[in-house]
Amino acid sequence: MVYEKHDVIVIGAGHAGCEAALACARLGLSTLIFTMSVDNIAMMPCNPNIGGTSKGHLVREVDALGGEMGRNIDRTFIQSRMLNTSKGPAVQSLRAQADKKDYSASMRKVLESTEGLTIRQDEVTEILVEYCSDNHGIKDSENSSELVENSVDNTVDNHVYNDVDNMQIITGVRTVSGNTYPARAVILCTGVYLDSRCIYGEVSVPSGPSGLPRSTHLSDSLRALGLPVRRFKTGTPARIAKSSIDFSKMEEQQGDEHVVPFSFENVGKDMDKDQESCWLTYTNLETHKIIRDNIDRSPLYNGRIEGVGPRYCPSIEDKVMRFAEKERHQVFIEPEGRYTEEMYISGMSSSLPEDVQYAMYRSVPGLENAVIVRNAYAIEYDCIDALCLKHTLECKDIKGFYSAGQANGSSGYEEAAAQGLIAGINAALSLLGKEPLVLDRSDAYIGVLIDDLVTKSTPEPYRMMTSRAEYRLLLRQDNADLRLADYGHRVGLLSDERYEDVCYKRSLIASEIERVKTVGVSSSKEVSDFLSGFNSTPVSDGAILFDLIKRPELSYESLAPLDPERPDIRPDIAAQINIEIKYEGYINRQKIQVAAFKKLEEKMIPPTLDYDLVPSLRIEARQKLKAIRPASIGQASRISGVSPADVSILLIYLGRGSN
Numbered sequence: 001m002v003y004e005k006h007d008v009i010v011i012g013a014g015h016a017g018c019e020a021a022l023a024c025a026r027l028g029l030s031t032l033i034f035t036m037s038v039d040n041i042a043m044m045p046c047n048p049n050i051g052g053t054s055k056g057h058l059v060r061e062v063d064a065l066g067g068e069m070g071r072n073i074d075r076t077f078i079q080s081r082m083l084n085t086s087k088g089p090a091v092q093s094l095r096a097q098a099d100k101k102d103y104s105a106s107m108r109k110v111l112e113s114t115e116g117l118t119i120r121q122d123e124v125t126e127i128l129v130e131y132c133s134d135n136h137g138i139k140d141s142e143n144s145s146e147l148v149e150n151s152v153d154n155t156v157d158n159h160v161y162n163d164v165d166n167m168q169i170i171t172g173v174r175t176v177s178g179n180t181y182p183a184r185a186v187i188l189c190t191g192v193y194l195d196s197r198c199i200y201g202e203v204s205v206p207s208g209p210s211g212l213p214r215s216t217h218l219s220d221s222l223r224a225l226g227l228p229v230r231r232f233k234t235g236t237p238a239r240i241a242k243s244s245i246d247f248s249k250m251e252e253q254q255g256d257e258h259v260v261p262f263s264f265e266n267v268g269k270d271m272d273k274d275q276e277s278c279w280l281t282y283t284n285l286e287t288h289k290i291i292r293d294n295i296d297r298s299p300l301y302n303g304r305i306e307g308v309g310p311r312y313c314p315s316i317e318d319k320v321m322r323f324a325e326k327e328r329h330q331v332f333i334e335p336e337g338r339y340t341e342e343m344y345i346s347g348m349s350s351s352l353p354e355d356v357q358y359a360m361y362r363s364v365p366g367l368e369n370a371v372i373v374r375n376a377y378a379i380e381y382d383c384i385d386a387l388c389l390k391h392t393l394e395c396k397d398i399k400g401f402y403s404a405g406q407a408n409g410s411s412g413y414e415e416a417a418a419q420g421l422i423a424g425i426n427a428a429l430s431l432l433g434k435e436p437l438v439l440d441r442s443d444a445y446i447g448v449l450i451d452d453l454v455t456k457s458t459p460e461p462y463r464m465m466t467s468r469a470e471y472r473l474l475l476r477q478d479n480a481d482l483r484l485a486d487y488g489h490r491v492g493l494l495s496d497e498r499y500e501d502v503c504y505k506r507s508l509i510a511s512e513i514e515r516v517k518t519v520g521v522s523s524s525k526e527v528s529d530f531l532s533g534f535n536s537t538p539v540s541d542g543a544i545l546f547d548l549i550k551r552p553e554l555s556y557e558s559l560a561p562l563d564p565e566r567p568d569i570r571p572d573i574a575a576q577i578n579i580e581i582k583y584e585g586y587i588n589r590q591k592i593q594v595a596a597f598k599k600l601e602e603k604m605i606p607p608t609l610d611y612d613l614v615p616s617l618r619i620e621a622r623q624k625l626k627a628i629r630p631a632s633i634g635q636a637s638r639i640s641g642v643s644p645a646d647v648s649i650l651l652i653y654l655g656r657g658s659n
């Protein structure tokens with residue numbers, strides 16, 4: 001039975017699904033978003049914060065493109081801090097503690113008030129496709145497995161990738177009630193719910209996070225379509241009642257006095273409000289002994305957990321076992337929200353048995369009388385290997401089928417939101433017959449994230465880190481709008497008003513940098529006194545303001561008194577001018593590297609290239625290239641197992657030669 005017809009269906013209303021659905025609806029497409037629980041839209045099942053190093057960059061980039069996460073956390077934060085302020089601008093990053101319930105309710109309100117967007121609580125059990133082969137026209141959908149067997153043998157990791165001639169085309173989804181919902185594009189954003197299992201100690205429950213129902217059929221449908229499904233795992237710490245915590249034994253961490261907003265839309269607005277505190281304490285040798293003495297009862301170490309966990313978000317068991325030399329590990333006590341007593345014990349996620357959890361948490365200073373509200377647990381779930389996706393996050397073998405978020409093997413609200421936005425934008429652009437949006441590694445952290453997932457794959461839940469971005473000095477969180485507003489406006493998500501503001505900002509930055517190159521500063525006594533106020537050496541023969549700004553102890557802002565002609569400049573613009581001048585040398589060097597990178601990125605490879613015809617390619621490289629079908633020489637060069645020699649051979653073969 002068909003009750004509703006939509007252009008786009010989004011499966012999942014988590015951080016990926018919300019961005020995807022909003023993008024499609026805001027670009028004028030009729031969009032239906034499914035979730036297993038409408039009361040838990042944009043739920044934060046783990047850490048109660050948005051942002052942090054590199055993740056804050058992603059949120060700013062989502063906002064600069066016209067996404068929602070930045071605005072939503074600005075509406076619902078209960079503490080905000082700019083991290084790494086003592087370090088360079090490339091690693092400074094915003095992190096805000098969210099009121100989890102407010103965050104979810106606020107995002108739900110945005111979805112419910114978006115025209116063309118319909119929310120439905122139901123379980124999607126099957127992805128529906130039809131088959132087309134260039135010379136045989138449409139094939140019926142029932143015998144999907146037959147198609148897979150016929151396809152040419154392009155195998156990597158025993159997975160079969162169909163060749164371009166045998167395309168499947170998305171037609172919709174079916175739900176647990178048997179109803180079908182036709183659509184021209186479907187976006188998979190199922191997070192940690194596919195055949196998920198929650199485990200701690202001997203307890204193993206087939207459920208989604210926080211006791212919500214899991215998705216039980218969809219994994220099989222994905223396998224039947226020939227998609228590479230695998231099992232990952234992540235974990236969360238216990239939640240402890242605030243009244244049972246002795247904060248006098250901890251170090252208080254307060255929010256910033258003046259809050260910097262995540263959304264560029266809120267720059268210049270007064271964001272200050274009463275903030276909640278977080279608290280810092282540490283594990284100790286007693287904690288570590290309790291864990292070691294019970295490590296055989298840890299499902300992680302006794303094999304009861306199959307899924308692969310995140311190396312960069314380790315459980316406390318992993319930390320104690322892997323870093324045995326460390327006498328203590330940081331533990332941050334974070335409020336879950338103003339509506340609850342629950343405190344999140346960051347740094348101590350675990351799947352140890354309940355009795356061990358009590359012992360280990362109560363061994364931590366300040367938690368001696370801890371009352372556990374929710375146990376720590378690990379969750380195993382199915383996700384796909386994103387090697388089967390293009391940079392648009394469309395599936396290479398199923399036209400109109402996209403995937404985003406944890407379903408692609410990433411971990412984190414921010415990583416999910418970034419992918420959801422790109423998948424939503426590209427599903428919409430494709431249906432509108434417009435050029436896709438592909439951000440590369442020199443454009444954005446989002447470009448790094450997606451390229452890593454679809455080119456290199458990930459053996460474990462992938463979380464973003466600044467070290468992953470080669471061009472991180474250019475990809476700062478403070479200039480995300482300058483880097484991405486053109487794209488956001490081109491696709492139609494960024495308002496004219498915001499775009500004009502970015503254009504104004506960009507031109508003022510450029511003109512100011514040129515102007516201060518012409519501003520002379522005299523060697524007068526007043527100037528010398530002024531400079532010595534900053535422990536800066538006087539200028540004996542005068543100087544150019546531009547050069548003074550480069551001095552570490554001075555800045556564009558602090559030199560304003562020596563620059564009477566300076567126009568009225570907003571603080572965020574002044575900050576940009578300062579960074580561009582101070583880091584001019586590094587920035588120019590990185591721009592040269594980007595030019596070389598772009599040269600290879602722009603060398604496109606025909607999607608139908610038959611790698612069997614390319615002479616003298618090494619076997620491993622040929623196999624990887626056939627399976628992944630890179631879009632460009634640049635992408636080919638990043639595939640593990642493809643050597644520079646293989647790339648040269650490819651270049652020559654493609655008649656562009658290595659010169």
Ligand SMILES: Cc1cc2nc3c(=O)[nH]c(=O)nc-3n(C[C@H](O)[C@H](O)[C@H](O)COP(=O)(O)OP(=O)(O)OC[C@H]3O[C@@H](n4cnc5c(N)ncnc54)[C@H](O)[C@@H]3O)c2cc1C
Nearest residue numbers: 012013014015016036046124191192209215405406412416
């Ligand atoms: C226990 C736990 C610990 C975590 N630990 C960390 C961590 O330490 N660090 C970190 O960065 N991240 C962690 N996360 C991950 C973080 O929660 C996710 O990265 C993030 O929520 C992913 O967002 P998403 O939109 O991809 O999916 P989710 O937020 O999981 O949302 C998935 C959505 O899909 C819906 N859905 C699923 N299947 C179906 C179906 N068949 N039909 C209809 N709707 C469906 C669900 O109802 C939900 O709305 C943890 C998550 C959990 C549960």
